[in-house]
Amino acid sequence: MNFSSKLIEEAVHAFASLPGIGRKTALRLVLHLVKQPPEMTQQLAGALVKMRRDIRECEQCHNISDDKRCAICANPHRDQRLVCVVEGIRDVMAIEDTGQYRGLYHILGGVISPIEGVGPADLNVDSLIQRVQAGGVKEVIMAISPTIEGETTIFYLSKKLRDSGVQVSTIARGISFGGDLEYADELTLGRSIVARVPYKGMSE
Amino acid sequence: MNFSSKLIEEAVHAFASLPGIGRKTALRLVLHLVKQPPEMTQQLAGALVKMRRDIRECEQCHNISDDKRCAICANPHRDQRLVCVVEGIRDVMAIEDTGQYRGLYHILGGVISPIEGVGPADLNVDSLIQRVQAGGVKEVIMAISPTIEGETTIFYLSKKLRDSGVQVSTIARGISFGGDLEYADELTLGRSIVARVPYKGMSE
Numbered sequence: 001m002n003f004s005s006k007l008i009e010e011a012v013h014a015f016a017s018l019p020g021i022g023r024k025t026a027l028r029l030v031l032h033l034v035k036q037p038p039e040m041t042q043q044l045a046g047a048l049v050k051m052r053r054d055i056r057e058c059e060q061c062h063n064i065s066d067d068k069r070c071a072i073c074a075n076p077h078r079d080q081r082l083v084c085v086v087e088g089i090r091d092v093m094a095i096e097d098t099g100q101y102r103g104l105y106h107i108l109g110g111v112i113s114p115i116e117g118v119g120p121a122d123l124n125v126d127s128l129i130q131r132v133q134a135g136g137v138k139e140v141i142m143a144i145s146p147t148i149e150g151e152t153t154i155f156y157l158s159k160k161l162r163d164s165g166v167q168v169s170t171i172a173r174g175i176s177f178g179g180d181l182e183y184a185d186e187l188t189l190g191r192s193i194v195a196r197v198p199y200k201g202m203s204e
Numbered sequence: 205m206n207f208s209s210k211l212i213e214e215a216v217h218a219f220a221s222l223p224g225i226g227r228k229t230a231l232r233l234v235l236h237l238v239k240q241p242p243e244m245t246q247q248l249a250g251a252l253v254k255m256r257r258d259i260r261e262c263e264q265c266h267n268i269s270d271d272k273r274c275a276i277c278a279n280p281h282r283d284q285r286l287v288c289v290v291e292g293i294r295d296v297m298a299i300e301d302t303g304q305y306r307g308l309y310h311i312l313g314g315v316i317s318p319i320e321g322v323g324p325a326d327l328n329v330d331s332l333i334q335r336v337q338a339g340g341v342k343e344v345i346m347a348i349s350p351t352i353e354g355e356t357t358i359f360y361l362s363k364k365l366r367d368s369g370v371q372v373s374t375i376a377r378g379i380s381f382g383g384d385l386e387y388a389d390e391l392t393l394g395r396s397i398v399a400r401v402p403y404k405g406m407s408e
Binding site: 002003004005007010011013014015017018019020021025027028029030031032033034038040041042043044045046047048049050051052053054055056063064065066069071072090091092093096097133 | 254
């Protein structure tokens with residue numbers, strides 16, 4: 001693309017360095033900013049720079065945080081005895097959006113993957129063990145994707161946590177609500193038959 | 205979405221104010237910036253602010269420009285006798301990308317549209333007339349979308365330019381290269397039969 005402007009070229013290049021933004025989309029965004037008052041660009045740039053400068057990692061759960069402790073860890077109304085172990089920040093947001101969980105989190109920062117060269121030392125494993133050993137935690141819930149790497153990670157963590165006396169659980173797996181049996185994969189369907197639960201009626 | 209971070213929330217909000225960027229995409233972009241070194245965010249923000257602050261309108265053709273005159277108007281190798289009238293900046297880029305045009309441009313900033321309340325006074329019409337009257341222009345090429353508003357605009361401009369003695373042309377309309385006759389609209393197909401041209405063979 002021929003921009004005939006170095007300024008536009010550089011702004012397009014900067015936007016296009018973001019994931020999922022191609023040069024055409026980047027140009028559309030830049031031309032949008034050109035049409036808007038300069039304050040809008042300053043506001044966007046300011047919010048991004050401020051966010052990147054001030055954002056921290058929660059010292060307890062490794063979530064992104066505005067302060068030393070994240071809003072979840074710092075909330076006295078949350079159940080401090082429950083720790084939900086997740087791969088990343090997005091998982092926290094997804095679980096929070098359900099409104100069904102009132103405990104704390106622990107962000108691993110990934111899963112154990114020998115193929116990608118990710119070992120336990122690359123993840124926030126030690127801080128989890130220390131957190132549990134420090135006492136006060138009753139249950140550790142593994143909310144990790146049921147992939148081979150995820151299962152390996154759960155197995156490794158549960159072994160590490162065995163001596164601490166804490167209860168380890170995983171989120172329920174099975175057929176999605178609204179899911180079609182016909183299109184469910186064999187593994188999920190097979191396991192959900194083996195792990196069937198007593199019917200509790202429509203009370204809830 | 206529950207971000208549990210004011211900083212993330214504000215950055216997502218800023219990104220999501222851009223066209224075509226929803227909150228999910230905005231979050232993906234923000235989390236990408238969090239993972240990258242702070243310099244990357246500063247670079248992005250810097251490029252945008254600098255672009256918005258320094259970008260100007262070319263005093264001759266109304267194209268976006270880094271200087272008083274845009275790179276196209278300031279280029280002595282371009283044919284100063286040809287002026288191609290377009291609706292907007294993107295049209296300039298599209299024509300430049302073809303590499304088939306070596307003249308100058310004039311950006312109208314839209315088309316005459318009584319429904320949307322856009323009249324000749326809202327467009328860069330006067331500066332076009334003055335530019336032609338100042339002399340040196342031999343041909344004005346109307347590269348305007350063949351919509352009702354576009355045709356109205358071409359008609360209006362050609363009437364305004366009639367007395368100046370300049371030649372007025374429009375870009376060729378017809379069936380697209382690679383286009384299928386079967387799927388061409390009636391108007392285009394009908395007009396392209398009426399405006400048929402002598403066959404020149406495969407020489408070009």
